[in-house]
Amino acid sequence: MPIRFASKPGLPPHRTKSGCAGGPGLVAYITVGDPDLATTHNIARAAIDAGADVLELGVPFSDPLADGPVIQRASERALRNGTRLHDVLALAAGLRIERPGAGLIIFTYYNPVLRFGLENFCAAAEQAGVDGVLVTDMIVEEAAEYLDALHRHRLAPIFLAAPTSPDARLERIAAVSQGFVYAISRTGITGAQESLTADAEQLVRRLRRFTNLPIAVGFGISSPEHFAAVGEFADAAVVGSALVATIEQAGPKDAPSSVARFIQGLRGGIREPAVPAR
Amino acid sequence: MAAATANRIAGRFGPYGGRYVPETLVAALDELEHAYAEAQADPDFHLKLDSLLRDYAGRPTPLYFASRLTESLGGAKIYLKREDLLHTGAHKINNCLGQALLAVRMGKKRIIAETGAGQHGVATATVCALFGLDCVVYMGEEDMRRQELNVYRMRMLGAEVRPVSSGSRTLKDAINEAMRDWVTNVRTTHYLLGSVLGAHPYPTMVRDFHRVIGREARQQILEKENRLPTAIIACVGGGSNAIGAFYEFIPDKEVRLIGVEAGGRGSALGEHAARFSGGSPGVLQGTYSYVLQDENGQIALTHSVSAGLDYASIGPEHAALHDSVRAEYTSATDAQALDATLRLARTEGIIPALESAHAVAECIRIAPTLNPRDILLVNISGRGDKDMGILARELSLSGA
Ligand SMILES: Cc1ncc(COP(=O)(O)O)c(C=O)c1O
Numbered sequence: 001m002p003i004r005f006a007s008k009p010g011l012p013p014h015r016t017k018s019g020c021a022g023g024p025g026l027v028a029y030i031t032v033g034d035p036d037l038a039t040t041h042n043i044a045r046a047a048i049d050a051g052a053d054v055l056e057l058g059v060p061f062s063d064p065l066a067d068g069p070v071i072q073r074a075s076e077r078a079l080r081n082g083t084r085l086h087d088v089l090a091l092a093a094g095l096r097i098e099r100p101g102a103g104l105i106i107f108t109y110y111n112p113v114l115r116f117g118l119e120n121f122c123a124a125a126e127q128a129g130v131d132g133v134l135v136t137d138m139i140v141e142e143a144a145e146y147l148d149a150l151h152r153h154r155l156a157p158i159f160l161a162a163p164t165s166p167d168a169r170l171e172r173i174a175a176v177s178q179g180f181v182y183a184i185s186r187t188g189i190t191g192a193q194e195s196l197t198a199d200a201e202q203l204v205r206r207l208r209r210f211t212n213l214p215i216a217v218g219f220g221i222s223s224p225e226h227f228a229a230v231g232e233f234a235d236a237a238v239v240g241s242a243l244v245a246t247i248e249q250a251g252p253k254d255a256p257s258s259v260a261r262f263i264q265g266l267r268g269g270i271r272e273p274a275v276p277a278r
Numbered sequence: 279m280a281a282a283t284a285n286r287i288a289g290r291f292g293p294y295g296g297r298y299v300p301e302t303l304v305a306a307l308d309e310l311e312h313a314y315a316e317a318q319a320d321p322d323f324h325l326k327l328d329s330l331l332r333d334y335a336g337r338p339t340p341l342y343f344a345s346r347l348t349e350s351l352g353g354a355k356i357y358l359k360r361e362d363l364l365h366t367g368a369h370k371i372n373n374c375l376g377q378a379l380l381a382v383r384m385g386k387k388r389i390i391a392e393t394g395a396g397q398h399g400v401a402t403a404t405v406c407a408l409f410g411l412d413c414v415v416y417m418g419e420e421d422m423r424r425q426e427l428n429v430y431r432m433r434m435l436g437a438e439v440r441p442v443s444s445g446s447r448t449l450k451d452a453i454n455e456a457m458r459d460w461v462t463n464v465r466t467t468h469y470l471l472g473s474v475l476g477a478h479p480y481p482t483m484v485r486d487f488h489r490v491i492g493r494e495a496r497q498q499i500l501e502k503e504n505r506l507p508t509a510i511i512a513c514v515g516g517g518s519n520a521i522g523a524f525y526e527f528i529p530d531k532e533v534r535l536i537g538v539e540a541g542g543r544g545s546a547l548g549e550h551a552a553r554f555s556g557g558s559p560g561v562l563q564g565t566y567s568y569v570l571q572d573e574n575g576q577i578a579l580t581h582s583v584s585a586g587l588d589y590a591s592i593g594p595e596h597a598a599l600h601d602s603v604r605a606e607y608t609s610a611t612d613a614q615a616l617d618a619t620l621r622l623a624r625t626e627g628i629i630p631a632l633e634s635a636h637a638v639a640e641c642i643r644i645a646p647t648l649n650p651r652d653i654l655l656v657n658i659s660g661r662g663d664k665d666m667g668i669l670a671r672e673l674s675l676s677g678a
Contacts, residue, residue, distance in 0.1 A: 062445070062576040065454040065563065066300045066461065072444065084574045110298055110561045115575030137298040137561065162302035164464060169304065187302050188462040 003103040003179040025236030028052035031074035033083025046256035050263035054103030061109040068191030070241040096129030122153040132156030163199035174211035193220035289478025294594035297477040311479040341498035346625040351645040354652035368660030370401035376487035378405035381468040392456040394449035395586035396428025398472030403437035413437040416455040418447040473516025474593035477564030488522025507653040509534035513636040517593035519659035540582030541609035551580040552609040567594040583612035584632035610639035631660035
């Protein structure tokens with residue numbers, strides 16, 4: 001299943017000029033198992049139906065050192081519920097059948113994958129119909145075996161590119177990425193911010209020289225204004241902590257509809273303010 | 279001489295080590311690696327570091343023949359390497375002086391660190407005062423409570439101590455928080471990591487800054503006994519004092535290298551920090567090594583009476599030394615460490631840190647099984663002043 005943005009099947013996803021009509025593509029991150037598996041399932045469907053092109057299904061981890069307080073709390077709640085990598089894969093398999101057009105990415109730290117077994121994990125992810133994998137603490141230098149396993153199972157490796165990555169690294173990152181490249185908007189952990197820094201646009205411009213893949217900008221995108229701004233220079237925006245904060249505040253019953261409203265709001269329909277993330 | 283464990287590729291010890299970090303940090307790790315390589319090749323760097331180690335920290339530290347302990351155990355001859363006599367009270371200052379000089383070379387004016395027992399935090403706060411650098415130390419709330427004296431010392435020295443309330447509120451959680459700070463402020467900040475943990479180049483660099491322990495000890499024991507010891511014994515938290523004590527002896531195959539982990543209060547997951555008996559290979563906080571974890575790859579909670587050993591992973595070079603059987607790893611329980619502390623205090627007038635007491639406990643266990651021609655060299659990585667609160671409670675000492 002190809003990873004496609006802005007619900008335009010078959011579109012060669014890169015756009016070189018000024019974004020695309022209808023705003024950038026939307027990648028929605030949710031922590032699986034927060035507040036519980038059944039609710040995550042409903043949230044995921046609601047997010048796709050509201051216009052998310054790609055879902056990042058977050059695997060909760062005990063030591064999420066790249067995450068801010070919002071996703072840390074979500075991980076803690078999910079772990080308290082006993083959420084395992086198995087459950088994330090099972091959720092993906094269900095979504096693949098119910099929403100065949102959505103891109104599905106597993107978003108995780110490396111240790112749960114190692115413990116599951118790299119090969120077992122890739123086989124199970126392929127079986128579930130997962131499109132790609134993003135491991136937060138995997139860098140290209142360490143990735144030989146990892147890339148091998150992903151390739152054998154037709155999973156797209158998605159890597160992070162950072163404002164601090166020099167051009168030579170961006171070139172390597174671009175060369176091994178498939179699906180899209182994830183450009184981190186600023187130095188820092190996940191979490192909301194007031195405004196986008198100049199880092200993001202510069203990074204996307206530098207990355208463009210090395211890849212025709214879509215470039216998604218993430219970290220700190222929490223408002224329709226951010227979303228529109230990203231559309232000016234990138235193909236897609238990743239929204240994570242703002243969604244997770246919405247889920248946290250809405251509670252299990254209202255979370256799916258709140259997420260849907262939030263995503264529609266990003267697309268510029270209803271201009272409701274982002275939930276402030278703490 | 280160091281060839282025995284020469285890294286196969288940079289930052290790897292057999293299969294262990296490496297760099298498993300968010301992309302944002304890679305440029306800073308590269309910068310540190312280069313700065314360190316340049317400093318290594320610069321005689322001026324070594325002159326500066328050596329003179330600080332000598333005139334400021336108090337090196338060389340004595341190798342002391344513990345005659346009363348030896349006599350009372352009735353077996354091997356016991357020598358103590360007195361890292362507890364260093365300025366700030368533990369081996370940690372060796373590494374902090376080295377990294378502070380590097381931070382200055384890299385033009386970084388803000389230093390962050392994690393601390394468990396507080397000894398690394400105190401040593402970091404100390405070098406920051408010495409070099410005029412801003413200092414933020416992350417410390418788990420549980421550790422702040424049990425090592426309160428060191429919290430005062432850090433604040434006295436002008437450091438900001440930031441409490442960490444996540445997880446078990448101990449060392450692992452403090453490292454997570456320090457890494458979050460580093461990812462955010464990486465352009466201006468040096469992360470002064472306190473053990474042979476984390477992503478390359480830390481395990482190699484921190485080990486090199488502590489090699490002086492074994493280098494001195496080897497020369498001292500040859501001077502005193504004209505032969506090498508039967509075994510070197512050191513406690514292993516992340517593993518910096520142990521690797522420092524072991525490293526120069528690695529090619530001396532006849533010398534046993536014994537690392538002592540925290541056996542805590544039981545063998546169930548969560549009750550100890552014995553990574554080799556209870557853990558399995560995994561990735562935690564930037565490096566691939568043995569990790570205490572559950573069947574889903576979630577990192578386990580740990581327990582030790584000593585905050586400095588209370589950590590779910592272990593330096594990757596120890597993992598390689600373990601697998602190659604060049605070093606042996608064992609554990610001492612909380613109770614054995616407390617007994618050992620009391621015993622060393624009463625026989626030699628030396629109160630070791632609770633961390634170091636784990637090494638003393640192993641010495642007490644094996645010395646009687648050896649004969650008087652055997653020599654045990656125990657690294658006393660730190661002194662027990664910081665632990666007086668715990669000791670008073672656990673040993674029912676009365677106060678005013
Ligand atoms: C006195 C002392 N010894 C040992 C340790 C454990 O660290 P490492 O294993 O890196 O020597 C600590 C850590 O806080 C310590 O303070």
